Amino acid sequence: MKTAFDPTDAAAGVLFILFGLFFGVQSLGLDLGTAFRMGPGYFPLILSGVLILLGAVILAGSLGATAQDFGAMAWRGMLFILPAPIVFGLTVRGLGFVPSIFLTAFVAGFASLKMSPARALVLAVAITIFSTLVFSYGLGLPFRRFGPWLPM
Amino acid sequence: MDLFSNLALGFSTAATPANLFFCLIGALLGTLVGVLPGIGVTATIAMLLPITFQLEPVSSLIMLAGIYYGAQYGGSTTAILINLPGESSSAVTAIDGYQMARNGKAGTALAIAALGSFFAGTFATLLVAIFAPPLTIIALKFGAAEYFSLMLLGLVSAIALAHGSVPKALAMVVLGLLLGLVGTDIYTGTPRFNFGITNFADGLNFVALAVGVFGIAEILRNLEDERSRKVITSQVGSLFPSREDLRKMLAPMMRGTVLGSALGVLPGGGAILASFAAYTVEKRLSKEPHTFGKGAVAGVAGPESANNAGAQTSFIPLLTLGIPANPVMALMVGAMIIQGIVPGPNVASEQPALFWGVIASMWIGNLMLVILNLPLIGLWVRLLKVPYFVLFPIILAFCSIGVYSVNSNVFDLYSVAMFGLLGYVLIKLRCEPAPLLLGFVLGPLLEENLRRAMILGRGDPMVFVTRPISATLLALTVVVLIVVLLPSVRAKREEVFVED
Numbered sequence: 348m349k350t351a352f353d354p355t356d357a358a359a360g361v362l363f364i365l366f367g368l369f370f371g372v373q374s375l376g377l378d379l380g381t382a383f384r385m386g387p388g389y390f391p392l393i394l395s396g397v398l399i400l401l402g403a404v405i406l407a408g409s410l411g412a413t414a415q416d417f418g419a420m421a422w423r424g425m426l427f428i429l430p431a432p433i434v435f436g437l438t439v440r441g442l443g444f445v446p447s448i449f450l451t452a453f454v455a456g457f458a459s460l461k462m463s464p465a466r467a468l469v470l471a472v473a474i475t476i477f478s479t480l481v482f483s484y485g486l487g488l489p490f491r492r493f494g495p496w497l498p499m
Numbered sequence: 500m501d502l503f504s505n506l507a508l509g510f511s512t513a514a515t516p517a518n519l520f521f522c523l524i525g526a527l528l529g530t531l532v533g534v535l536p537g538i539g540v541t542a543t544i545a546m547l548l549p550i551t552f553q554l555e556p557v558s559s560l561i562m563l564a565g566i567y568y569g570a571q572y573g574g575s576t577t578a579i580l581i582n583l584p585g586e587s588s589s590a591v592t593a594i595d596g597y598q599m600a601r602n603g604k605a606g607t608a609l610a611i612a613a614l615g616s617f618f619a620g621t622f623a624t625l626l627v628a629i630f631a632p633p634l635t636i637i638a639l640k641f642g643a644a645e646y647f648s649l650m651l652l653g654l655v656s657a658i659a660l661a662h663g664s665v666p667k668a669l670a671m672v673v674l675g676l677l678l679g680l681v682g683t684d685i686y687t688g689t690p691r692f693n694f695g696i697t698n699f700a701d702g703l704n705f706v707a708l709a710v711g712v713f714g715i716a717e718i719l720r721n722l723e724d725e726r727s728r729k730v731i732t733s734q735v736g737s738l739f740p741s742r743e744d745l746r747k748m749l750a751p752m753m754r755g756t757v758l759g760s761a762l763g764v765l766p767g768g769g770a771i772l773a774s775f776a777a778y779t780v781e782k783r784l785s786k787e788p789h790t791f792g793k794g795a796v797a798g799v800a801g802p803e804s805a806n807n808a809g810a811q812t813s814f815i816p817l818l819t820l821g822i823p824a825n826p827v828m829a830l831m832v833g834a835m836i837i838q839g840i841v842p843g844p845n846v847a848s849e850q851p852a853l854f855w856g857v858i859a860s861m862w863i864g865n866l867m868l869v870i871l872n873l874p875l876i877g878l879w880v881r882l883l884k885v886p887y888f889v890l891f892p893i894i895l896a897f898c899s900i901g902v903y904s905v906n907s908n909v910f911d912l913y914s915v916a917m918f919g920l921l922g923y924v925l926i927k928l929r930c931e932p933a934p935l936l937l938g939f940v941l942g943p944l945l946e947e948n949l950r951r952a953m954i955l956g957r958g959d960p961m962v963f964v965t966r967p968i969s970a971t972l973l974a975l976t977v978v979v980l981i982v983v984l985l986p987s988v989r990a991k992r993e994e995v996f997v998e999d
Contacts, residue, residue, distance in 0.1 A: 359925075378687070386684075387684030390946045391692070404666045421719045421720065421722040425923070428718055429919055429920055432899045448899070451899050456892045458891065486553055
């Protein structure tokens with residue numbers, strides 16, 4: 348497929364420009380100081396300028412370039428992998444280490460097409476037992492094994 | 500002689516039963532994760548980093564060094580057995596190593612890689628021990644201007660050796676530098692770029708960033724094409740190289756070691772360059788260049804020795820100047836800072852036991868890899884057959900536990916998810932994440948030294964040019980930039996990296 352520009356590079360260029368703008372605008376709100384005594388905004392402002400410039404160079408380079416194969420996106424992976432650490436974060440204090448790590452492993456398991464609920468369950472139980480033994484008992488990490496949310 | 504008393508101190512620190520144990524665990528864990536296809540050295544260390552934080556500083560650094568060599572070794576194992584280099588520096592090993600494996604000589608190739616690495620490691624450790632102390636003395640004379648110029652050189656060289664587009668790599672470095680500045684300005688205490696989130700007041704969490712951008716993003720990338728995963732059917736064969744093979748590997752091993760040691764010191768990730776350079780040299784010098792690409796012993800021995808020597812000597816800038824030469828060293832800096840050690844020329848004089856202990860443990864780690872891993876190859880091969888869908892939930896669980904254990908702050912876990920997404924988006928946009936990490940670590944240092952230098956120079960930027968060392972370093976930086984941007988070099992560079 349030939350287009351007049353490479354969408355991947357164009358997107359990268361735009362992303363860098365946006366990052367540059369974000370940091371640049373924020374820097375302008377800070378004290379810039381002088382070259383002699385630089386304020387907190389001086390160096391970031393320079394960097395933001397450079398980043399915007401580089402983004403523009405990348406964007407310009409994408410025009411007229413041939414689009415390259417973008418490959419598949421790991422949508423399913425993103426749906427289950429990214430929430431896994433969040434699940435751990437949300438539950439580790441309330442439920443405690445043991446149930447929390449079980450949930451994390453269980454959720455993560457579904458990111459693969461090849462994972463069935465039964466397999467995920469077995470795997471999550473195994474990971475929970477292993478982690479509890481190694482991290483909680485073995486390394487002695489100071490986590491509550493079962494938290495206050497549980498009626499125990 | 501000083502060298503011997505220093506080394507004696509080092510070995511007495513590194514060879515305590517506890518430290519030997521951590522070195523062993525590190526080497527094993529590193530190999531274990533490194534063997535997993537698609538997980539490179541940086542990702543391996545990022546994932547295992549949090550485990551080491553519970554230890555004493557010396558033990559923690561020793562274990563990390565073990566993980567580093569182990570992961571590298573694991574990377575060459577997969578390169579040889581299934582033609583899937585875990586990282587770019589073993590991409591060259593895959594060329595001839597995998598061909599040897601297909602000819603039924605996988606065991607020999609693995610043994611050659613291990614022996615070559617061990618030889619190189621021994622030599623390079625000695626080099627580090629000899630050259631680190633005088634360099635720290637020079638380093639102590641470095642002022643803010645020199646540090647700034649040196650870091651600039653390091654960052655630019657890192658780009659020169661990165662894959663793909665130069666503007667993108669530069670942009671990734673700059674983005675990394677900016678992300679490194681998030682938090683509180685050290686001079687004035689002014690909060691900046693923190694989105695009003697108090698958790699960002701101390702800056703973005705380094706471990707969360709590394710685990711997210713390398714670990715999580717890697718997993719996502721591996722999950723893209725699940726259906727087309729390779730099935731492994733390699734037979735290992737005899738481990739012992741024949742006398743003929745040994746004779747063939749001797750010279751390439753030595754050349755690779757010297758080349759790798761020299762290139763490893765360069766800022767910007769010497770190991771990758773070293774293995775490519777060693778391969779090219781061997782092919783040029785070989786009496787039978789036609790065997791290259793078809794399972795030449797020299798094509799495995801040279802690059803493997805070179806990349807291990809380079810990996811070792813890349814500790815020199817870290818230990819003497821406190822400046823990381825590559826992303827792995829950037830992780831080491833992060834680990835040292837979390838342990839309360841400020842990397843730099845003072846480490847050698849203020850904490851000699853730590854300094855020399857780490858150097859000694861490099862050699863011990865290499866020795867352990869040879870002794871342990873050759874007999875364990877069967878185990879690693881079996882590990883290659885474990886399906887990925889079993890592995891990644893385990894990795895994810897360990898990452899979560901690890902990141903949480905650093906500060907017991909749940910916010911760090913949300914950061915992991917955020918950086919994982921950012922890392923994956925960047926990978927999809929064909930932006931290599933390694934320069935970002937390097938920039939992130941150097942960001943605050945770069946700013947601090949720039950500001951100090953400018954104050955000392957009374958606001959005159961000429962301070963960077965009038966001081967001879969700083970001027971030389973800046974001139975080198977410009978040369979590197981020009982060379983990288985030359986059209987002929989650019990074409991050559993793409994050719995070199997096309998292999999992986």
